[in-house]
Amino acid sequence: MTDPVAAADAVVAAVDPGLSSPGVESRDVVLVTGPWLGGTTSLIDVLRERLPEHTFVEADELGTAHAPAAVVFVVSAIARLTESDCALVDLAAINTDLVIGVVAKIDAHRNWREVLAVDRTQLAARAPRYQHVEWVGAAAAPDLGEPRLDELVGVLRQRLADPDVQRRNRLRAWEVRLDNGIDRYRADAAGADRQARVTTLRKNRDDILRARRLSKTERTIALRSQIQQARVQLTHFGRNRCTSVRAELAEDASSMRRRRLGEFESYVRTRAEEVVDEADEGITKHLGDAATELGLSAPEQPPPLRAPEFSQPPLKSRRLETQLTMILGAGFGFGVALAVTRLCAGLAPGLTIAGLAAGGLVGLLVTVWVVGIRGLLHDRAVLDRWVTDVAATLRSTVEERVATRVLAAETTLTSDLAAREEAEGATAADRVAEIDAELREHAVAIAKAAVVRDRRVPPLQQALDAVRTELYGSRSAKARTGSDPALS
Amino acid sequence: MGLTEGHQIFVDALTRFAEQSQNARLTSIIVRIAAPLRIAVLGRDGVGRGTVEAALAESGVTVTPDAPAADLHVLVIAETLKPEDHARLADADRPIVMVLNKADLTGLGDGGPLVRAHRRAADCRALTGVPTVPMVGLLATAHLDDELMTALRVLVTEPADLTSTDAFVGTGHSLRPELRQRLLSMLDRFGIACAVLALGEGADDATVPTVLRQASLLDRVVEHIEAAGAPVRYRRLRSTITELHSLAMQSDDDRLTHFLSTDATVLAMMAAAVDVVEAAGVEVDRGDDAAAHLRRAVHWRRYSRGPVSALHRSCGADIARGSLRLLGRVR
Numbered sequence: 001m002t003d004p005v006a007a008a009d010a011v012v013a014a015v016d017p018g019l020s021s022p023g024v025e026s027r028d029v030v031l032v033t034g035p036w037l038g039g040t041t042s043l044i045d046v047l048r049e050r051l052p053e054h055t056f057v058e059a060d061e062l063g064t065a066h067a068p069a070a071v072v073f074v075v076s077a078i079a080r081l082t083e084s085d086c087a088l089v090d091l092a093a094i095n096t097d098l099v100i101g102v103v104a105k106i107d108a109h110r111n112w113r114e115v116l117a118v119d120r121t122q123l124a125a126r127a128p129r130y131q132h133v134e135w136v137g138a139a140a141a142p143d144l145g146e147p148r149l150d151e152l153v154g155v156l157r158q159r160l161a162d163p164d165v166q167r168r169n170r171l172r173a174w175e176v177r178l179d180n181g182i183d184r185y186r187a188d189a190a191g192a193d194r195q196a197r198v199t200t201l202r203k204n205r206d207d208i209l210r211a212r213r214l215s216k217t218e219r220t221i222a223l224r225s226q227i228q229q230a231r232v233q234l235t236h237f238g239r240n241r242c243t244s245v246r247a248e249l250a251e252d253a254s255s256m257r258r259r260r261l262g263e264f265e266s267y268v269r270t271r272a273e274e275v276v277d278e279a280d281e282g283i284t285k286h287l288g289d290a291a292t293e294l295g296l297s298a299p300e301q302p303p304p305l306r307a308p309e310f311s312q313p314p315l316k317s318r319r320l321e322t323q324l325t326m327i328l329g330a331g332f333g334f335g336v337a338l339a340v341t342r343l344c345a346g347l348a349p350g351l352t353i354a355g356l357a358a359g360g361l362v363g364l365l366v367t368v369w370v371v372g373i374r375g376l377l378h379d380r381a382v383l384d385r386w387v388t389d390v391a392a393t394l395r396s397t398v399e400e401r402v403a404t405r406v407l408a409a410e411t412t413l414t415s416d417l418a419a420r421e422e423a424e425g426a427t428a429a430d431r432v433a434e435i436d437a438e439l440r441e442h443a444v445a446i447a448k449a450a451v452v453r454d455r456r457v458p459p460l461q462q463a464l465d466a467v468r469t470e471l472y473g474s475r476s477a478k479a480r481t482g483s484d485p486a487l488s
Numbered sequence: 489m490g491l492t493e494g495h496q497i498f499v500d501a502l503t504r505f506a507e508q509s510q511n512a513r514l515t516s517i518i519v520r521i522a523a524p525l526r527i528a529v530l531g532r533d534g535v536g537r538g539t540v541e542a543a544l545a546e547s548g549v550t551v552t553p554d555a556p557a558a559d560l561h562v563l564v565i566a567e568t569l570k571p572e573d574h575a576r577l578a579d580a581d582r583p584i585v586m587v588l589n590k591a592d593l594t595g596l597g598d599g600g601p602l603v604r605a606h607r608r609a610a611d612c613r614a615l616t617g618v619p620t621v622p623m624v625g626l627l628a629t630a631h632l633d634d635e636l637m638t639a640l641r642v643l644v645t646e647p648a649d650l651t652s653t654d655a656f657v658g659t660g661h662s663l664r665p666e667l668r669q670r671l672l673s674m675l676d677r678f679g680i681a682c683a684v685l686a687l688g689e690g691a692d693d694a695t696v697p698t699v700l701r702q703a704s705l706l707d708r709v710v711e712h713i714e715a716a717g718a719p720v721r722y723r724r725l726r727s728t729i730t731e732l733h734s735l736a737m738q739s740d741d742d743r744l745t746h747f748l749s750t751d752a753t754v755l756a757m758m759a760a761a762v763d764v765v766e767a768a769g770v771e772v773d774r775g776d777d778a779a780a781h782l783r784r785a786v787h788w789r790r791y792s793r794g795p796v797s798a799l800h801r802s803c804g805a806d807i808a809r810g811s812l813r814l815l816g817r818v819r
Contacts, residue, residue: 145651
């Protein structure tokens with residue numbers, strides 16, 4: 001008699017000589033397994049006693065690459081099979097064809113026969129390979145009476161003695177391995193495991209490009225608005241400052257005393273320089289802040305401003321006016337002297353001489369006073385006009401300064417921004433290129449996998465068909481090629 | 489004070505108030521708050537979901553087939569927690585009570601099936617944190633006709649083979665096998681043993697259903713459902729009171745405002761809050777003298793400011809408020 005395992009391997013090798021082994025190790029043991037509290041432990045104890053010639057193991061004593069000779073699947077008779085129980089059968093019987101279903105605890109459950117029938121139907125509906133699973137009832141450790149295992153023991157004895165079982169087990173292992181292999185090739189070719197990565201990459205790529213577009217627009221708008229604001233605010237500030245200085249100096253000029261006339265000019269010049277410096281500082285600070293807000297370095301400080309040029313106040317050139325004042329003052333003094341003299345002569349005719357002297361004196365004093373006052377008032381008026389001129393010059397200087405510096409800053413910041421855009425654009429382009437490269441790699445890998453699939457799947461499928469023909473007979477193998485249980 | 493009492497006191501008081509004040513707008517509010525909690529029974533196929541549902545309906549619980557509309561879920565399991573049951577527990581979005589059905593089939597060792605079932609229910613509770621209670625659904629819905637009663641009396645004098653279900657029907661006995669089959673499907677071995685034991689001790693026909701009902705543990709299941717429903721009832725009560733406050737404001741109804749601050753209302757809220765915290769396993773001092781009221785008020789005031797859930801914070805505040813009202817009454 002030929003080796004049943006070799007016979008099974010020969011079926012596959014006939015299709016593809018490269019397939020030598022399903023990669024599992026056949027072990028001459030019976031796996032007893034089932035859901036928790038299903039009755040596995042007590043059943044295995046009794047089976048070891050009743051069938052000492054066979055080895056019974058639980059699931060944890062068996063590795064994933066081991067193929068037991070038979071799988072005894074134990075479920076409680078309390079309720080029908082659940083999805084999780086079925087998943088357990090799939091896992092336990094992955095390398096083994098011979099599965100025996102056991103409904104345990106039949107001593108306690110009055111409707112165990114219905115549960116058994118439902119379990120049989122349910123498992124058969126799950127996959128074609130379970131259609132011929134034998135189901136038996138058992139009571140391994142009843143509370144009262146003797147264990148009832150005869151049917152199970154009989155079935156196990158009979159099936160384990162069947163020489164065809166080993167061949168079918170081997171074929172089942174082959175079926176699972178070939179099926180898994182085909183699935184893997186197909187999944188690789190479909191790029192199933194790469195799909196998530198590819199989606200993420202595409203999303204990243206879109207995000208990068210959109211972020212670039214957005215940030216470019218946002219920055220340009222921000223720069224323009226900052227510059228406009230700076231222009232408006234700084235001009236406003238400069239004008240205000242000039243106006244307030246003009247008011248202050250005009251007040252000083254209107255209360256001017258003759259003694260301080262000389263100092264006033266230098267005082268006005270100092271104040272004007274101060275204002276220009278202040279305005280300059282204000283511009284530097286404001287532009288620095290704007291640059292910081294845009295994330296750029298502050299524009300360079302230009303060389304300090306040359307102080308504005310002012311003419312001297314025109315206090316000296318007033319000859320005609322002085323002459324006129326002198327004549328009018330002298331006339332007025334003469335009139336006063338005449339009036340005083342006449343008054344004295346009228347009141348005391350004896351004192352005419354003294355009256356004449358006093359009248360002359362008073363007339364002289366009045367003349368001097370009138371001429372002096374008129375001179376001071378004239379100077380004040382001249383200074384006031386001069387202050388206005390100075391303020392106007394100052395204002396135009398400050399405005400020019402603001403305009404020049406803001407323009408310079410705009411140029412600097414725009415070129416800085418362009419440089420930065422350039423750098424970021426290069427970084428983004430690099431990143432997009434990297435992503436594109438990876439996407440290409442994935443596409444190439446998927447295409448390669450598709451080629452591999454086209455080369456490898458047909459022989460595997462043929463081998464699988466051959467295995468299935470052996471397992472199910474020729475008619476059903478065709479139907480199962482689509483691996484759809486509903487077809488069979 | 490007992491379970492559901494606080495709720496009932498409030499409903500009664502509100503109904504009386506509505507009759508006196510002839511306020512038609514209160515009617516719909518009363519209907520809503522007086523409606524019983526709706527229970528949906530869930531579970532895998534074959535665990536006895538239908539039996540538990542019928543037993544609960546028979547014992548006065550309002551059972552609805554519409555799970556999403558139910559206030560409370562009852563998850564029926566048998567023998568063990570399967571991954572499917574775990575999935576249902578994980579999906580639960582409302583209070584849930586687990587019923588370990590077929591408790592009579594848990595095995596005979598270690599003090600009998602019910603003791604083992606209680607232990608297994610405690611294990612399930614420890615594992616999932618969901619209140620779990622054993623039940624024998626079959627006995628809760630058993631109806632014995634005269635023929636079955638007569639058969640049970642025969643079994644008292646002539647014991648049958650109860651070692652297994654097949655043996656009970658299959659072995660020779662003076663009762664017809666069909667009758668034994670009927671008995672078995674009505675009561676199963678545990679129910680037959682209980683009934684026979686009761687009859688042997690001299691019970692009459694009328695007592696046997698009571699004995700079976702006791703053995704079914706249905707009352708404990710109902711108790712657990714009531715306890716699990718306490719938070720739902722409390723929340724309903726709270727939202728009703730909020731609604732009434734806004735109604736009183738809108739309609740400028742001084743009498744309704746006064747009703748909401750009467751001792752009856754405040755004490756009803758306290759009773760509902762006590763139900764909630766007791767259902768969660770926290771003890772409430774039941775003393776009825778001034779010292780006890782003060783102690784309780786202080787304790788629950790502190791409790792409501794401790795690290796507890798929003799529900800318990802609110803319950804603690806209600807208990808403290810009620811205790812102060814009681815203290816004011818005693819003084």
